Amino acid sequence: MHFAKNALVITLAAFMSLAMAGEIKPFSQVGFDALTAAGKPVVLDISATWCPTCKAQKPIIDSLMKQPAYKDVTLMAIDFDTNKPTLKKFKVSMQSTLVAFKGTQEVGRSVGDTSPDGLEALIKKTIN
Numbered sequence: 231m232h233f234a235k236n237a238l239v240i241t242l243a244a245f246m247s248l249a250m251a252g253e254i255k256p257f258s259q260v261g262f263d264a265l266t267a268a269g270k271p272v273v274l275d276i277s278a279t280w281c282p283t284c285k286a287q288k289p290i291i292d293s294l295m296k297q298p299a300y301k302d303v304t305l306m307a308i309d310f311d312t313n314k315p316t317l318k319k320f321k322v323s324m325q326s327t328l329v330a331f332k333g334t335q336e337v338g339r340s341v342g343d344t345s346p347d348g349l350e351a352l353i354k355k356t357i358n
Contacts, residue, residue, distance in 0.1 A: 252295040252303040257316060262306060269333040271303045271356030274320060276327040278310040283326040286344040291328075294350055303356055330356045 255261070257274065265272050275291060277284035295305055308316055310325035320329055330338040330352050338355040340348065 250296075250298045250301050252297075252300040252305060254292070254295055254305045254307065257306040257308040257313065259316070265304055266331055266334045271333075272331045273303060273305045273353055273356060274308055274322075274327075274329040274331075275305055276308045276310050276317065276320075276322050276325055276329070278325040281310070281325045283342050283344060287326060287328075287349065290344065290346050290349050291353075294346075294353055300353055300357070303353060328352055332356050 262272060262274075275287075277287070291305065294300060295303065308322075310317065317323070322329065324341055326342045328338075328340045328343075328349070329336060330340075332355065338352045340352045343349055343352070
């Protein structure tokens, strides 16, 4: 019985930590449209596997998305090399670009920023 109770506590703790983190997932136009139409905060993360700036941004962004303040934000990853039509739609010409939306309105854009404060300020625009 003691083991089962501990397992339940661990499971609940894991669930709660997930509930307190923003979602990170691959971009899909249908998903993006649904989230923004519902007024949800979305950040598009355009990166390339070969990009050193993108590699520097990733741990910062991942850490920010785990913060409770951004639990309602969805980060959608877009591969710079394989999603050219999507890049054109959002007028993105460089990897390491982040585009922030509050609902259907673009509220901010960042290119090449690797500062924790700068990246957080951009994400914050989606919820304030």
